[in-house]
Amino acid sequence: MSTSLSEDGSVEHNPPTTDDEYRDRLREMPPSAKLVAKVLETDSPLSQGQLVEESLLPDRTVRYALNRLEEVDLVESRYSFQDARKQVYSLTR
Structure with missing residues (x-):
């Protein structure tokens, strides 16, 4: 689940991406993404x-x-449990 700031500055939680939304966002990405x-x-x-x-x-x-994938909320990152110096990435859906 992704988050964003609303107009009044409060944090909004965006619902998970549906398969159609995921495909539409990914369709606009470069081949490497x-x-x-x-x-x-x-x-x-x-x-x-x-x-x-x-x-x-x-x-x-x-x-x-x-x-590019993080900009459109398709990928999220977190610190690795095995090595806190590294970040690991996964899809948001």
Whole structure:
């Protein structure tokens, strides 16, 4: 579930994304973001380094894809339980 700020400054909780909304948002993404999302569909949560290994994309491209996916609330991140220095990513749906 994602959150956003309302006009009065209070936090609003957005409902989870439906499959149709997920597909519509993903359709507008660049190919690298689509590939990263597909990798996260099959194996999640993953760190940025693991996404680089699984997708065979360069590190900068994976970072760009993650940023784009986070902008439209398709991916969320949290700190890894195994290594608090790393963040892991998963789909929001």
